[in-house]
Amino acid sequence: MHVDVLAELVNSLPPGVVVTSPDAMDKYREDFARDGSAGKPVAVVRAETADQVQQAVRWAAAHRVPVVPRGAGTGLSGGSSAVDGGITISLERMRHIEIDPACQVAIVEPGALNAEVKEAAGEHGLWYPPDPSSFEICSIGGNLATNAGGLCCVKYGVTVDYVLGMDVVLADGRLVTLGGKQIKDVAGLSLLKLFVGSEGTLGIITRATLRLIPAQAARATLVASFPTMTAASSAVVAIRGRVRASMLELMDNASINAVEDWRPHGLDRAIGALLIAQSDAPEPASEAEIEIMRRCCEDAGSDEAFSTTDPETAAMFVAARRNAFLALEHRGSLLFEDVGVPVPLLPKLVEGVAAIAARHQIEIPVVAHAGDGNTHPIIVYDAADGGAQLRARQAFDELLDLAIELGGTITGEHGVGRAKKRALPDQLGPDVMDLTRRVKLALDPDGILNPGAIL
Numbered sequence: 001m002h003v004d005v006l007a008e009l010v011n012s013l014p015p016g017v018v019v020t021s022p023d024a025m026d027k028y029r030e031d032f033a034r035d036g037s038a039g040k041p042v043a044v045v046r047a048e049t050a051d052q053v054q055q056a057v058r059w060a061a062a063h064r065v066p067v068v069p070r071g072a073g074t075g076l077s078g079g080s081s082a083v084d085g086g087i088t089i090s091l092e093r094m095r096h097i098e099i100d101p102a103c104q105v106a107i108v109e110p111g112a113l114n115a116e117v118k119e120a121a122g123e124h125g126l127w128y129p130p131d132p133s134s135f136e137i138c139s140i141g142g143n144l145a146t147n148a149g150g151l152c153c154v155k156y157g158v159t160v161d162y163v164l165g166m167d168v169v170l171a172d173g174r175l176v177t178l179g180g181k182q183i184k185d186v187a188g189l190s191l192l193k194l195f196v197g198s199e200g201t202l203g204i205i206t207r208a209t210l211r212l213i214p215a216q217a218a219r220a221t222l223v224a225s226f227p228t229m230t231a232a233s234s235a236v237v238a239i240r241g242r243v244r245a246s247m248l249e250l251m252d253n254a255s256i257n258a259v260e261d262w263r264p265h266g267l268d269r270a271i272g273a274l275l276i277a278q279s280d281a282p283e284p285a286s287e288a289e290i291e292i293m294r295r296c297c298e299d300a301g302s303d304e305a306f307s308t309t310d311p312e313t314a315a316m317f318v319a320a321r322r323n324a325f326l327a328l329e330h331r332g333s334l335l336f337e338d339v340g341v342p343v344p345l346l347p348k349l350v351e352g353v354a355a356i357a358a359r360h361q362i363e364i365p366v367v368a369h370a371g372d373g374n375t376h377p378i379i380v381y382d383a384a385d386g387g388a389q390l391r392a393r394q395a396f397d398e399l400l401d402l403a404i405e406l407g408g409t410i411t412g413e414h415g416v417g418r419a420k421k422r423a424l425p426d427q428l429g430p431d432v433m434d435l436t437r438r439v440k441l442a443l444d445p446d447g448i449l450n451p452g453a454i455l
């Protein structure tokens, strides 16, 4: 890029907003997927206002420069990987949060962390439910752009269920406001929801109005161990048929051991699978729900189950589950899967994962938001071993194919990004892919927004 063109961007924004030194830009190149093919941007715009985002996008549109929006970079599918010759617009400095208790909404800038929104809502006795395991380190903008899920989503739904309004900067630099504080609003096409989960390919979210609900009630927790993941998943299917649990999470033996190796949480290393289930129904209904869940576990062959209402004991098990990805990072290079199936097919999915692992002689620990039928098989391999790398890639592709064969999805919550786009046409088919491309073309005719992601 000609130096004068870049200087135009640098000079149009306040000092310090545009970063161009390779060292300073390095941390903006990859997300948690550690995408080896991430490019080198010509600049990172660390925007402080929506107006600055607009300025940067107008400049990019005029010079046909690729733009990668970036939140906290915790994505697991290479969605915010930098593009060669492009700019990355980081929203990390736009963090203002305002709570309107009368309307029960939070008006939030995209860089605010999920945990910060929860905390601000909590000060008013309110709750923002979507809770990705990464909630302490990921941004609301990234959550909206990926339609993030989490642990309590089995009862409370995912990010899209809590979005009432958004400001979005379009590919030509215009800013549109969609929705608002009103709970019901069907004026016009449902454009608001079109941007949720669009992974930065249709526009840049600069503000969101999020629905809040009254704080969650105390939770009762059931922890059950099983000899196999198949037995544990059968218990999940049975529970889903009888109780509206507020959490149904699974860990397999390999992920339990990875967590224990990294930071001991007191989990039993010998068990085949661990189910962490919760009920937040008011007492005594919670006791009844826990009892039903316990019976479902026994019927499915659990070795042991115990329940607790002690928040600290429960928090220890939930933290172990949340920490699985971070623990596995210490075992080798990782390929993150996020495949999901209709809940009754969960046992078939976990059996299929085990068969792929055995066939390729590769370790694939599994954790799961099991109540949603959403699993995270995580392929662990040695990047220095070419053969292992090849087997890992083959296993990755086969897992995507398996989910599609079972009538499920290649991604339940992490997004397609750059990692899973090969398999997207296999899931969506030619007509839906064509529709997707036409939507992209209508909103971003020059293809400057996050090129290479999703499509």
Ligand SMILES: Cc1cc2nc3c(=O)[nH]c(=O)nc-3n(C[C@H](O)[C@H](O)[C@H](O)COP(=O)(O)OP(=O)(O)OC[C@H]3O[C@@H](n4cnc5c(N)ncnc54)[C@H](O)[C@@H]3O)c2cc1C
Pocket (backbone or CB within 6 Å): 031, 032, 068, 069, 070, 071, 072, 073, 074, 075, 076, 078, 079, 080, 091, 110, 131, 132, 133, 134, 137, 138, 139, 140, 141, 142, 143, 144, 145, 146, 147, 148, 149, 150, 151, 199, 200, 201, 203, 204, 205, 206, 322, 325, 326, 413, 414, 417, 450, 453
């Ligand atoms: C330990 C760990 C646990 C995790 N657990 C979960 C989980 O339980 N559930 C879950 O859903 N995810 C989980 N994730 C994945 C990740 O945290 C989520 O995808 C999260 O929503 C990404 O947010 P971010 O701010 O890091 O976004 P980034 O990684 O920076 O970006 C993600 C995508 O959003 C786009 N984007 C970001 N901000 C904007 C914006 N303002 N406007 C337009 N596009 C934007 C980017 O271009 C990219 O395509 C986990 C990740 C880790 C590391």
